[in-house]
Amino acid sequence: MAEKEVLIEVKDLKKYFNVGKKAVLKAVDGVNFKIYKGETLGLVGESGCGKTTCGKTVMGLYEATGGQVIFDGVDIHSLHKKEKKEFTKRAQIIFQDPYSSLNPRMTVEDIIGEGIDIHGLYKGEERRQRIHQLLEMVGLNKEHALRFPHEFSGGQRQRIGIARALAIEPEFIVCDEPISALDVSIQAQVVNLLIKLQKELGLTYLFIAHDLSMVKHISDRVGVMYLGSMVEFADSDELYSKPLHPYTKALMSAIPIPDPKAEKEKKRIPIEGEIPSPINPKPGCRFAARCKYATEACKQTTPELTEVLPGHFVACHRVKEVNALGL
Amino acid sequence: MSENQQKTMVQEVPLTDDMFERIGTEGLSGEDIGKQSLTYWADVWRRFRSNKMAILGLILLIAVICLLFIGPTLSGKDYQFIDASIKNTPPNSEYWFGTDDMGRDLFTRVCVGGRVSIYIGLCCTLVMFVIGSLLGALAGLKGGIVDDLIMRLCELIGNLPYLIIVVILSMVMGRSMFSLVFAMSLTAWVGTTRMVRGQILQIKEQDYVQAAKALGADTGRIIIKHLLPNTLGIIMVDVTMSVPGFIFSESFLSYIGLGIRPPETSWGALASAGQQQLMFYPYQLFFPCLLIVITILSFHLIGDGLSDALDPKLRQ
Amino acid sequence: MSEKILEVKDLNVSFHTYAGTSHAVRGIDFHLNQGETLAIVGESGCGKTVTSKAIMGLLPTPQTQIKKDGDSAILFHGENLLNYTEKQMTHIRGSKISMIFQDPMTSLNPTMKIGNQIMESILIHQKISKKEAEKQALEMLELVKIPNAAQRMKQYPFEFSGGMRQRAMIAVALACKPEILIADEPTTALDVTIQAQIMDLIGELQKELNMAVILVTHDLGVVASVADRIQVMYAGKIIERGTVDEIFYHPTHPYTRALLSSVPKIHTSNKETLYSLKGTPPDLINPPVGCSFAPRCEYGMKICRQKYPEITQFSDSQQCSCWLHHPKADVSGLPEEIFKRG
Numbered sequence: 001m002a003e004k005e006v007l008i009e010v011k012d013l014k015k016y017f018n019v020g021k022k023a024v025l026k027a028v029d030g031v032n033f034k035i036y037k038g039e040t041l042g043l044v045g046e047s048g049c050g051k052t053t054c055g056k057t058v059m060g061l062y063e064a065t066g067g068q069v070i071f072d073g074v075d076i077h078s079l080h081k082k083e084k085k086e087f088t089k090r091a092q093i094i095f096q097d098p099y100s101s102l103n104p105r106m107t108v109e110d111i112i113g114e115g116i117d118i119h120g121l122y123k124g125e126e127r128r129q130r131i132h133q134l135l136e137m138v139g140l141n142k143e144h145a146l147r148f149p150h151e152f153s154g155g156q157r158q159r160i161g162i163a164r165a166l167a168i169e170p171e172f173i174v175c176d177e178p179i180s181a182l183d184v185s186i187q188a189q190v191v192n193l194l195i196k197l198q199k200e201l202g203l204t205y206l207f208i209a210h211d212l213s214m215v216k217h218i219s220d221r222v223g224v225m226y227l228g229s230m231v232e233f234a235d236s237d238e239l240y241s242k243p244l245h246p247y248t249k250a251l252m253s254a255i256p257i258p259d260p261k262a263e264k265e266k267k268r269i270p271i272e273g274e275i276p277s278p279i280n281p282k283p284g285c286r287f288a289a290r291c292k293y294a295t296e297a298c299k300q301t302t303p304e305l306t307e308v309l310p311g312h313f314v315a316c317h318r319v320k321e322v323n324a325l326g327l
Numbered sequence: 328m329s330e331n332q333q334k335t336m337v338q339e340v341p342l343t344d345d346m347f348e349r350i351g352t353e354g355l356s357g358e359d360i361g362k363q364s365l366t367y368w369a370d371v372w373r374r375f376r377s378n379k380m381a382i383l384g385l386i387l388l389i390a391v392i393c394l395l396f397i398g399p400t401l402s403g404k405d406y407q408f409i410d411a412s413i414k415n416t417p418p419n420s421e422y423w424f425g426t427d428d429m430g431r432d433l434f435t436r437v438c439v440g441g442r443v444s445i446y447i448g449l450c451c452t453l454v455m456f457v458i459g460s461l462l463g464a465l466a467g468l469k470g471g472i473v474d475d476l477i478m479r480l481c482e483l484i485g486n487l488p489y490l491i492i493v494v495i496l497s498m499v500m501g502r503s504m505f506s507l508v509f510a511m512s513l514t515a516w517v518g519t520t521r522m523v524r525g526q527i528l529q530i531k532e533q534d535y536v537q538a539a540k541a542l543g544a545d546t547g548r549i550i551i552k553h554l555l556p557n558t559l560g561i562i563m564v565d566v567t568m569s570v571p572g573f574i575f576s577e578s579f580l581s582y583i584g585l586g587i588r589p590p591e592t593s594w595g596a597l598a599s600a601g602q603q604q605l606m607f608y609p610y611q612l613f614f615p616c617l618l619i620v621i622t623i624l625s626f627h628l629i630g631d632g633l634s635d636a637l638d639p640k641l642r643q
Numbered sequence: 644m645s646e647k648i649l650e651v652k653d654l655n656v657s658f659h660t661y662a663g664t665s666h667a668v669r670g671i672d673f674h675l676n677q678g679e680t681l682a683i684v685g686e687s688g689c690g691k692t693v694t695s696k697a698i699m700g701l702l703p704t705p706q707t708q709i710k711k712d713g714d715s716a717i718l719f720h721g722e723n724l725l726n727y728t729e730k731q732m733t734h735i736r737g738s739k740i741s742m743i744f745q746d747p748m749t750s751l752n753p754t755m756k757i758g759n760q761i762m763e764s765i766l767i768h769q770k771i772s773k774k775e776a777e778k779q780a781l782e783m784l785e786l787v788k789i790p791n792a793a794q795r796m797k798q799y800p801f802e803f804s805g806g807m808r809q810r811a812m813i814a815v816a817l818a819c820k821p822e823i824l825i826a827d828e829p830t831t832a833l834d835v836t837i838q839a840q841i842m843d844l845i846g847e848l849q850k851e852l853n854m855a856v857i858l859v860t861h862d863l864g865v866v867a868s869v870a871d872r873i874q875v876m877y878a879g880k881i882i883e884r885g886t887v888d889e890i891f892y893h894p895t896h897p898y899t900r901a902l903l904s905s906v907p908k909i910h911t912s913n914k915e916t917l918y919s920l921k922g923t924p925p926d927l928i929n930p931p932v933g934c935s936f937a938p939r940c941e942y943g944m945k946i947c948r949q950k951y952p953e954i955t956q957f958s959d960s961q962q963c964s965c966w967l968h969h970p971k972a973d974v975s976g977l978p979e980e981i982f983k984r985g
Binding site: 061082083084089091092093095096097100101102103104105106111114115118119149161164166171244 | 534540544556
Binding site: 046047112122153155156181183184185186187189191192195196210212213214216217250251253256257258259260261262263264268270271275 | 686687804805806807834835836837838839840842861862863864865866867868870886890892901902905906907908915916917919920921923928
């Protein structure tokens with residue numbers, strides 16, 4: 001395989017929120033990953049695992065508490081105002097909620113044109129042409145340009161959000177749960193559109209979702225997050241066929257399969273309890289409290305994300321014992 | 328294919344072969360949305376219009392304001408002209424509202440006094456609106472220490488007894504229109520600040536504001552394009568609902584002798600003067616009060632209509 | 644075949660809204676057998692939640708209209724619930740038929756202790772002492788596997804996590820051992836691992852209490868593992884029904900098939916184009932003439948836009964409303980599984 005070009009490198013990224021006296025919510029706590037040009041990196045995890053915070057910090061929407069986000073060789077959190085504006089031209093975000101992500105007082109034309117106006121890309125007739133072109137690109141038509149968001153359905157709104165992100169021709173798009181709020185038949189429309197646009201425009205995606213099968217479908221590589229840290233990271237096929245971390249195993253086995261026979265044969269790995277609070281987390285492996293393989297060591301030291309198999313990273317002290325691998 | 332297993336039911340109408348021609352989704356783009364609907368403000372106006380009480384309020388208010396401005400010209404009298412020979416004349420064709428105890432034409436005085444009352448009401452509302460939305464927006468947007476300071480200031484001022492401030496201020500600054508407006512708006516902005524801050528806090532978290540930030544928009548653009556248009560509705564309701572409050576306060580202060588100083592007059596001052604004559608010449612109290620009531624009522628009707636029109640969900 | 648405990652006949656529900664009358668449910672018939680799990684599947688706005696609320700008599704009264712004349716009926720053990728007064732419904736609700744909702748936070752009273760909420764439900768329907776009710780409430784909490792049940796009884800809903808709240812709500816719903824449990828998107832707001840726990844729990848309790856369950860959901864994955872029978876709703880009508888295997892392996896309606904194939908399979912290769920439907924479901928204020936799915940159906944025929952299709956019966960359990968199964972239909976190039984029988 002040819003050497004792939006790294007577009008974004010996230011190094012030991014931390015994002016803490018102060019939620020009261022001495023209470024620190026460690027939403028993202030030391031996450032590392034690289035995103036190559038033209039690929040889709042999936043980020044999965046259950047609610048509260050920090051995946052959305054991670055995406056927004058990578059976008060620079062949140063100030064990082066620690067660590068670096070290196071985009072094309074430059075740490076975006078060290079940028080000055082003007083450079084930051086340049087960065088926004090290259091990286092964009094699509095939001096989860098198609099209802100709150102469009103300003104109800106603006107026409108579709110102005111919503112999509114906002115980025116064009118901010119960066120002064122086109123004016124007058126050219127601007128209109130560009131907006132019509134974008135609308136067509138996402139499967140809407142130019143008659144929709146002067147309408148207001150409330151006249152559209154959820155799926156259509158989501159596509160308007162995609163058009164807005166595409167308007168300034170970014171290279172990189174963070175897709176923050178873009179399909180979670182949509183109906184099944186509409187989800188497919190949006191995912192197909194995202195894949196089509198990636199092929200046509202050579203986009204790079206960070207795709208965040210809790211729908212594991214959709215993430216698998218769209219991503220080249222997938223990272224699994226649990227309570228602010230990355231527990232496993234691998235090629236998507238590899239991760240789904242051979243999960244190594246106890247949490248990933250449980251997560252994978254919990255995905256309901258729309259196939260009654262497979263569902264009956266499937267053996268689920270039960271997982272007790274619920275995700276603990278990310279406020280003032282205990283030291284050691286975050287999953288230790290719910291892990292049946294946990295030892296004293298797991299509760300003392302935090303495991304590092306290490307390459308167990310080529311391209312397959314796991315953060316678990318007991319990964320060898322758990323999987324009985326001759327590693 | 329095993330059609331033998333399909334037990335299709337008996338049909339009443341014969342179905343012809345051409346009815347079974349496949350057309351797929353032909354002629355339908357699947358992306359049709361309803362016919363062009365109204366813009367937000369046009370829609371608000373449509374709902375406002377359909378509210379009879381609100382329209383009544385609007386008509387009443389316009390009528391009152393027209394009366395205040397053309398009234399003195401109509402009557403052709405001077406509001407300060409004293410004529411002892413006609414004092415305490417009851418309403419008649421010459422003096423529509425009668426005259427007061429110094430023989431001044433009451434109708435003209437009510438019109439001129441009304442201008443002062445409404446002027447004070449609008450001034451105070453304007454000051455309240457400007458200070459309130461600026462501080463509220465600042466607190467909501469900046470957060471942290473700025474927010475804390477502004478909120479503490481709100482608490483401090485909100486807890487001061489408003490009457491005492493007015494008394495002290497009118498003693499220090501003298502009784503004038505300016506000191507009255509100053510004293511009343513000094514305490515009034517607290518509510519607006521809190522409301523605007525709450526709104527901004529809520530809207531700030533909306534994804535479309537984050538999207539604008541991600542597109543590289545600066546704070547100014549976010550305020551003008553996103554925060555303001557989305558708070559304007561609620562601020563408008565607050566403003567319409569505040570005007571009558573100020574008119575009422577002014578009347579009250581003038582009534583107890585803390586407001587406008589003679590020979591200038593206002594509805595409150597007129598009512599105060601009329602009250603002394605209540606036993607013998609009740610019309611002198613009745614007319615200023617009537618105007619106060621009509622004005623306040625019309626503002627309230629408009630405010631109610633606006634808040635319904637702005638939030639159709641509340642009505643359903 | 645087991646006994647029918649609930650039978651819905653020609654149910655029509657419409658809402659008066661700002662923009663006009665919306666026909667949310669347009670003449671549906673179905674039944675529920677004792678002890679079985681019936682899944683009602685469909686996308687948002689298809690009328691599945693309205694159907695379940697109609698059974699519970701929980702629709703808001705002035706805005707909603709339910710057709711009561713003609714054949715229309717909701718028969719529970721042969722009694723027509725549509726003719727019941729509000730007071731009579733109170734006796735049914737919570738004791739004979741219970742419901743759990745999508746969002747446990749809004750359906751539990753935030754100012755009341757969990758234990759009291761379960762006791763309340765017991766005390767309304769049973770003439771027993773408070774002490775006895777407390778004992779039963781504790782048993783319920785243990786039944787839904789809430790750890791430290793005795794302590795948890797004295798806590799308020801906000802002290803519970805999402806999954807625990809859903810368990811508590813199930814405890815409230817099942818406190819009187821109802822015959823029917825209607826679960827409206829019970830796991831949509833939960834994470835996958837918690838979702839699995841809750842679905843397991845519902846399944847176990849169903850066996851233990853011999854309840855019938857109506858599972859209302861849009862998630863085909865959840866349906867595959869727990870349902871016995873499935874009915875698919877679209878735009879206020881039931882367009883297809885059958886057993887789980889029939890629906891999953893031999894869908895006969897193009898919409899059912901589209902729903903099934905728009906979900907990515909874990910074992911299929913990545914980035915393949917998913918099957919996707921064009922457009923969006925119709926507006927129920929002016930529902931289309933003919934088949935409501937026709938405007939989005941790639942196999943649509945002229946007749947589909949003129950006349951609502953009759954029911955075609957494929958087996959005792961499976962039936963479908965689609966013109967493609969008419970002998971005169973043009974079936975060339977149609978996906979095979981629509982016609983292939985098991």
